[in-house]
Amino acid sequence: MFDSHVHAGPDVLDRIGDDLDVGRAFGLADFSGFVLKAHYESTVGRAHSVSKVTGQTVYGGIALNQHCGGVNPAAVAAALSSGGRVVWLPTADAHTQRSAGLPRLCHHEARLPQHAYAIPPVDPAAAGAAELVLALVAEHDAVLATGHLSEAECRWLSDRARFYGIDRLLFTHPSYTVPGLRPAAVRELVEAGGFAEITAYQLLHQPGCSPALLARVAEAAGDKLILSSDAGQPDSPMPPEALEMLIDVLAAEGLDRRVLAAAASSTPESLFRPA
Numbered sequence: 001m002f003d004s005h006v007h008a009g010p011d012v013l014d015r016i017g018d019d020l021d022v023g024r025a026f027g028l029a030d031f032s033g034f035v036l037k038a039h040y041e042s043t044v045g046r047a048h049s050v051s052k053v054t055g056q057t058v059y060g061g062i063a064l065n066q067h068c069g070g071v072n073p074a075a076v077a078a079a080l081s082s083g084g085r086v087v088w089l090p091t092a093d094a095h096t097q098r099s100a101g102l103p104r105l106c107h108h109e110a111r112l113p114q115h116a117y118a119i120p121p122v123d124p125a126a127a128g129a130a131e132l133v134l135a136l137v138a139e140h141d142a143v144l145a146t147g148h149l150s151e152a153e154c155r156w157l158s159d160r161a162r163f164y165g166i167d168r169l170l171f172t173h174p175s176y177t178v179p180g181l182r183p184a185a186v187r188e189l190v191e192a193g194g195f196a197e198i199t200a201y202q203l204l205h206q207p208g209c210s211p212a213l214l215a216r217v218a219e220a221a222g223d224k225l226i227l228s229s230d231a232g233q234p235d236s237p238m239p240p241e242a243l244e245m246l247i248d249v250l251a252a253e254g255l256d257r258r259v260l261a262a263a264a265s266s267t268p269e270s271l272f273r274p275a
């Protein structure tokens, strides 16, 4: 199995363990590897180190939040040129996070500006930076992940990804509180290209989430489904257990176990693997 969305320490938030603790847990659970995500720094160097120690396939990338100047092509160029495999559009500092009252970097340090990031069509002024980010992702054949941006921005990214020839497009947990997409919208987006993610975090922590709702989203995604843990919180199970639990819960809803297994192994492995 392969977990394409994992958090570990060091982080500005408490985590269940550091990169090596989490890597060892995946080793014990016989996973081939994982993608290390952090909201507030590039994980490219960290992924390289943990991969070297554990022998697993570990990928890193960068999330375009306030720590790196938001939708900042310079940060993307550095992360991708040094081996990063994924760029997440704004997550914790996205404008949706502010509207939904979810935690942001400025909540950890009150003297920081209350910045919230958006791209077209929500923020047309960000078009130049966003277009350059997409061009860089295309040139490096990396994964473009939509982060916590809204449905309108996901649609803009879908259109522009096609323009740039990006075929590694991942709609980050579209049915989470942010962006809060309905299964029909998920179906429409993946039919136009890309993959849709469901996370164990949703099942564990998302208000109003249910196994039945996640099953509808999984059906909408079809073979474009990616299952990941998004775990690493101290009050979640260790990431491998969290991902296995998600598969069991969706299987109990009647979904085909072979499809679920692929969504947590071969599908994300080939999405992130460099050509």
Ligand SMILES: [Zn+2]
Residues within 6 Å of the ligand: 005, 007, 037, 230
């Ligand atoms: Zn996450």
